[in-house]
Structures are given as structure tokens and as C-alpha cells.
Amino acid sequence: MNSAPSQAAITFREVSKTWPQRGGAVAALDRVSLDVQAGGITGVIGRSGAGKSTLLRLVNGLERASAGRVEVLGRDVTAASGRELRALRRDVGMIFQHFNLLANRTVRGNVALPLEIAGVAGPETDRRVGRLIDLVGLGALADRYPAQLSGGQKQRVGIARALATEPKVLLSDEATSALDPETTQAVLALLRDINRELGLTILLITHEMAVVRDICHHVAVMEAGRIVETGETYDIFANPQDPVTRSFLSGVTGTVLPGFIARRITPDGTGPAILRITFAGDSATHPVLSRLGAELGIDASILGGAIEEIDGRPFGNLTVQMPAEALPRAQAYLHAHDLRTEVLGHVG
Numbered sequence: 095m096n097s098a099p100s101q102a103a104i105t106f107r108e109v110s111k112t113w114p115q116r117g118g119a120v121a122a123l124d125r126v127s128l129d130v131q132a133g134g135i136t137g138v139i140g141r142s143g144a145g146k147s148t149l150l151r152l153v154n155g156l157e158r159a160s161a162g163r164v165e166v167l168g169r170d171v172t173a174a175s176g177r178e179l180r181a182l183r184r185d186v187g188m189i190f191q192h193f194n195l196l197a198n199r200t201v202r203g204n205v206a207l208p209l210e211i212a213g214v215a216g217p218e219t220d221r222r223v224g225r226l227i228d229l230v231g232l233g234a235l236a237d238r239y240p241a242q243l244s245g246g247q248k249q250r251v252g253i254a255r256a257l258a259t260e261p262k263v264l265l266s267d268e269a270t271s272a273l274d275p276e277t278t279q280a281v282l283a284l285l286r287d288i289n290r291e292l293g294l295t296i297l298l299i300t301h302e303m304a305v306v307r308d309i310c311h312h313v314a315v316m317e318a319g320r321i322v323e324t325g326e327t328y329d330i331f332a333n334p335q336d337p338v339t340r341s342f343l344s345g346v347t348g349t350v351l352p353g354f355i356a357r358r359i360t361p362d363g364t365g366p367a368i369l370r371i372t373f374a375g376d377s378a379t380h381p382v383l384s385r386l387g388a389e390l391g392i393d394a395s396i397l398g399g400a401i402e403e404i405d406g407r408p409f410g411n412l413t414v415q416m417p418a419e420a421l422p423r424a425q426a427y428l429h430a431h432d433l434r435t436e437v438l439g440h441v442g
């Protein structure tokens with residue numbers, strides 16, 4: 095048998111969504127096409143109003159496309175209604191920024207709710223609910239009410255509830271935006287485990303590149319209703335093409351220029367050059383600066399940088415200052431060693 099290409103669990107084809115507005119219409123989505131790989135974690139990142147929520151809500155039929163086609167697990171959502179749509183929703187779980195738990199139900203009661211709605215509650219499903227509560231680490235808190243839980247615990251309930259109908263796809267609508275950094279890490283780790291252990295496809299929306307870096311295999315960058323860039327997370331970090339992507343990346347560790355330099359930088363000039371060097375893959379641990387000094391006699395001073403791990407691979411950024419006249423030689427040397435460079439400007 096030929097090795098099958100990685101299959102899409104969700105496909106968007108030329109999908110548009112317009113909202114009527116006084117004096118015209120606002121396009122929340124404008125001919126969006128995207129494949130969400132089965133069994134992977136795909137992140138959609140964009141600024142407020144970019145269309146992320148609208149895109150996500152098309153997947154479980156909470157919104158209808160104005161044009162184009164959305165397929166989930168081989169089924170056309172755009173045409174589904176009634177029984178078909180209810181069946182599809184059992185295959186697509188969803189978690190929310192503000193958890194959306196019922197205050198008058200315990201943890202157990204909240205997790206059991208989708209099964210009751212589906213009319214399948216019973217002794218077997220009680221056991222499933224218990225297993226899910228254990229899976230998200232809340233075994234000891236099953237009889238508590240939401241008001242007695244922390245934000246992270248509430249989101250764990252949300253995750254267990256979303257898994258109750260044994261879905262194949264999990265949608266996450268800014269699931270960690272209301273959580274502190276430590277709790278965010280714990281919830282992201284849980285989502286990563288669920289993806290691995292259950293083989294669940296996860297589609298999440300976020301406005302934080304750190305969330306993408308920490309758990310997404312693939313990413314799509316949205317701006318004004320369109321996807322401006324898409325690819326594997328590592329490639330997008332290592333070689334971003336669109337200015338929107340670059341601006342999101344500048345918020346992640348190691349890519350922000352220190353204020354005292356940022357305030358003095360001009361696009362061109364003869365003052366010292368500011369160069370960003372990106373290390374990816376095998377080059378991430380090269381001792382480039384010492385070689386620039388030893389082999390080319392170029393003195394470069396470090397302004398900022400970090401090495402981190404993305405999708406299990408090392409990735410780093412280093413921002414350095416060097417004499418402007420040394421720039422062409424330094425860039426030629428760095429490129430010859432598979433390092434990417436970007437001239438950020440000159441110190442005026």
C-alpha cells in the first residue's frame with residue numbers, strides 16, 4: 095500500500111461569512127481555505143476581530159457559512175441540519191474561555207450533561223464520566239460545585255465535559271486566556287496529553303504566540319477575515335513571511351529589542367547595524383559569535399536573545415550589534431552556515 099498523505103479532519107474551502115450591518119455588510123471571513131490535519135493540534139492566531147471565533151464556530155454548526163464549504167470528518171457541515179447536525183456535534187467537543195459550566199451542577203453533573211442531552215446516560219456512562227474526571231485530574235473534587243473550583247480546575251471540567259461524547263475533534267476557544275501563566279501551562283499540557291493519548295484532532299484559537307509555540311503542530315495566521323500565512327509551527331517561527339506573523343512573533347521571548355535600542359533605531363544609516371540571527375534545527379547550538387570574531391575579526395555585541403524548544407526542536411534568536419561596514423561579510427558567513435539573518439536597522 096502507498097503511504098497515505100496525512101488526512102484532513104476539517105477542511106475549509108473558499109469559506110466566507112458576512113454579517114449584515116447598517117449601510118452594508120461586514121465580512122468576518124473572506125474566502126478562507128484551510129486543512130486541519132487529523133490527529134494534530136492546529137492553532138489559529140489573529141488579532142481581535144480577525145475572524146477566529148467565526149471560523150471555529152463554523153466547525154460545529156454554531157454559525158453558517160455565507161459561501162464555501164466546511165467538511166468535518168468527511169461530512170459537509172454547511173448542508174447539515176437536524177439529526178445530522180446533532181450527530182456531528184457529538185463528534186466535535188468544544189471548550190471555552192469562560193468555561194461555561196452550570197453553577198447548580200457538580201463536576202460530575204457538568205461532565206455528564208452532554209450524555210444526558212444525547213439520551214445515553216446510564217450506568218456505563220457513569221463509569222465513563224468517572225474515568226474522564228480522573229483523566230483531567232479532578233478525581234477528588236467530583237462532588238464540588240463550580241464556585242468551589244479554581245479557574246484551572248473549571249477548565250479541566252470543561253475539557254472532561256467536551257470529551258464525554260467521545261468526540262474525534264476538540265475545538266478550543268481561547269481556553270487559557272483567563273488563566274494565569276502557570277495554570278495555562280498545566281491546561282496546555284493536559285491538551286497535549288489528550289491529543290497524544292486519544293489521537294484527538296484539536297483546533298484552537300488564540301491571540302498568543304506562546305500557546306502556538308507550546309502545543310501546536312500547525313498554525314494559521316489570520317488577519318481581517320483572511321488567512322495570511324499557514325504552515326508547520328516550527329517553519330513559521332523559523333521563517334515568518336507575513337508582517338502580521340512577524341508582529342505576533344515579536345511578542346515571544348528573545349525577539350523583542352531592548353527599549354534603549356528600539357528607541358534609537360532607524361531603518362538605514364551608517365551607525366552600527368542591528369542584526370537578528372535566527373538559529374533553527376542543527377544550527378541552534380553553533381558558536382557563531384566567537385567564530386565571527388575569530389575567523390572574520392568582526393566584533394559583535396549581544397543585545398538580546400533566547401534559545402527555546404518548538405515542537406521538540408531547538409530554536410533560537412540572537413540580536414546583535416556590529417559595525418555597519420562588517421554587515422555584508424557577516425551575513426555572507428552566517429548564510430553559508432545555514433543561519434537566517436534580518437537587518438533590523440541602524441543605531442542613529
Ligand SMILES: Nc1ncnc2c1ncn2[C@@H]1O[C@H](COP(=O)(O)OP(=O)(O)OP(=O)(O)O)[C@@H](O)[C@H]1O
Nearest residue numbers: 113120121122140141142143144145146147148149
Ligand atoms: N453576530 C455577529 N454579528 C455581527 N458581526 C459579527 C458577529 N460576530 C462577529 N462579528 C464580526 O465579525 C468579525 C470577526 O469576529 P470574530 O469574533 O470571529 O473575531 P475574533 O478573531 O474571534 O475576535 P476576538 O479575538 O476579539 O474574539 C468582527 O468584525 C466582528 O465584529
